[in-house]
Amino acid sequence: MTHHLLDYATRIREQGFRLTPQRQLILDAICEGDQHVTFEEICRRVQAKSSAINQATVYRTLEFLSKLHLVTTAEISGDKVYEIATETPHHHLVCRSCGAVESLADSFLSELSARLRQEYHFKTELSHLVITGVCAKCGGDNG
Amino acid sequence: MTHHLLDYATRIREQGFRLTPQRQLILDAICEGDQHVTFEEICRRVQAKSSAINQATVYRTLEFLSKLHLVTTAEISGDKVYEIATETPHHHLVCRSCGAVESLADSFLSELSARLRQEYHFKTELSHLVITGVCAKCGGDNG
DNA sequence: TTCGTTATTGCAGTTTTTTGCAATAAGGTA
DNA sequence: TACCTTATTGCAAAAAACTGCAATAACGAA
Ligand SMILES: [Mn+2]
Ligand SMILES: [Mn+2]
Ligand SMILES: [Zn+2]
Ligand SMILES: [Zn+2]
Numbered sequence: 001m002t003h004h005l006l007d008y009a010t011r012i013r014e015q016g017f018r019l020t021p022q023r024q025l026i027l028d029a030i031c032e033g034d035q036h037v038t039f040e041e042i043c044r045r046v047q048a049k050s051s052a053i054n055q056a057t058v059y060r061t062l063e064f065l066s067k068l069h070l071v072t073t074a075e076i077s078g079d080k081v082y083e084i085a086t087e088t089p090h091h092h093l094v095c096r097s098c099g100a101v102e103s104l105a106d107s108f109l110s111e112l113s114a115r116l117r118q119e120y121h122f123k124t125e126l127s128h129l130v131i132t133g134v135c136a137k138c139g140g141d142n143g
Numbered sequence: 144m145t146h147h148l149l150d151y152a153t154r155i156r157e158q159g160f161r162l163t164p165q166r167q168l169i170l171d172a173i174c175e176g177d178q179h180v181t182f183e184e185i186c187r188r189v190q191a192k193s194s195a196i197n198q199a200t201v202y203r204t205l206e207f208l209s210k211l212h213l214v215t216t217a218e219i220s221g222d223k224v225y226e227i228a229t230e231t232p233h234h235h236l237v238c239r240s241c242g243a244v245e246s247l248a249d250s251f252l253s254e255l256s257a258r259l260r261q262e263y264h265f266k267t268e269l270s271h272l273v274i275t276g277v278c279a280k281c282g283g284d285n286g
Numbered sequence: 287t288t289c290g291t292t293a294t295t296g297c298a299g300t301t302t303t304t305t306g307c308a309a310t311a312a313g314g315t316a
Numbered sequence: 317t318a319c320c321t322t323a324t325t326g327c328a329a330a331a332a333a334c335t336g337c338a339a340t341a342a343c344g345a346a
Contacts, residue, residue: 018293018342039332054296059333061294075218093265102263112255120245121279122236129272136264161312161323182302197326202303204324 008070015068022053026061027084030071036081036101072128076101089127095135102135151213158211165196169204170227173214179224179244215271219244232270238278245278 008027009019029045030037039058046053062082065071072085076092077099091104106126113124151170152162172188173180182201189196205225208214215228219235220242234247249269256267 013343016293020294020342022295052296055332056297056334057295064294093259093263093267095265096268102265104259108255108258112251115251116236116247116274116276120236121282122238122245122276124236124274124276125239126274126276129274131259131265131267131269131272133259133265133267133269139264156313159323163312163324165325195326198302199304199327200325207324 011068011070017064017068021050022057023061023065025049025053026058027065027070030082030084033083036074036076036083038079038081042082069127074128074130076130083128085127091126091129091131093135094130094132095138096132097134097138100135100137104129104131154211154213160207160211164193165200166204166208168192168196169201170208170213173225173227176226179217179219179226181222181224185225212270217271217273219273226271228270234269234272234274236278237273237275238281239275240277240281243278243280247272247274 012019025046029042073082089106093102109126116122155162168189172185214225216225232249236245252269259265
């Protein structure tokens with residue numbers, strides 16, 4: 001279990017929203033997945049537990065959870081994926097050649113953030129950035 | 144005119160593909176737009192010149208031009224936008240609060256790139272990155 | 287615990303995006 | 317120039333994503 005139901009309940013309710021069984025199931029479905037989960041996977045998991053949840057609800061819930069920053073999303077090699085948002089954000093290196101997805105600590109972007117703040121007075125909110133390129137293994141060729 | 148037809152013709156043909164009137168019109172449509180153009184805008188412009196171009200063709204062409212790196216794309220505040228790819232890439236700062244879109248020189252990312260290459264042997268191919276945050280104007284509040 | 291307000295869901299479209307396939311035409315070759 | 321190969325288009329149908337609205341149910345207040 002990657003998420004703590006109580007926290008979520010609180011964070012949802014203190015904004016005037018409601019914690020429904022559908023939302024719980026969808027949160028669970030995202031947690032159970034291996035890091036990044038697609039819409040189809042979420043639907044599959046949700047329906048396995050409670051068959052009668054409408055897809056429209058899943059679409060709306062994912063958008064809702066994203067807006068509340070309880071879930072983070074990204075497009076990785078053409079697929080839109082979802083993931084439970086953790087305390088400290090992380091990012092990814094994605095290889096254009098072999099598709100490998102590596103994680104990158106948020107600290108890697110702090111210099112960039114600092115500079116943007118200094119030079120542009122722009123306060124970055126970098127969460128779940130996807131950086132494409134060619135990984136070590138795919139190295140010299142194919143580039 | 145932001146693009147040079149001859150260059151495009153060459154770059155398309157030397158990969159074994161064909162330069163069709165549809166592709167020319169779509170390239171023109173993207174050029175005529177003000178930097179970032181949406182799918183609807185492209186369709187509107189294209190159809191103004193030659194009414195009978197199928198939307199499926201526009202979808203397929205945009206994907207085609209992206210793959211050839213003749214066109215670059217990004218999702219800015221929920222809208223997918225297209226733009227002619229230039230010699231040197233650029234990126235954007237997008238304000239979550241007021242929606243302002245500012246351009247960012249590629250050089251801002253060279254330190255990050257260098258570090259990823261050193262520490263991960265990962266060769267970044269950063270083109271048209273979108274960095275969200277809060278702009279100078281929107282500053283302290285709303286954050 | 288009961289009630290009332292209103293956020294949320296399910297349903298049934300509607301719109302957007304993708305896809306298969308036959309017809310067309312780009313562009314290399316003779 | 318005429319012809320051939322096959323990349324590309326248009327069409328129609330399918331799949332995916334989004335919406336409006338009436339019915340439902342979460343949850344704070346009494
Ligand atoms: Mn992730
Ligand atoms: Mn741009
Ligand atoms: Zn790789
Ligand atoms: Zn702003």
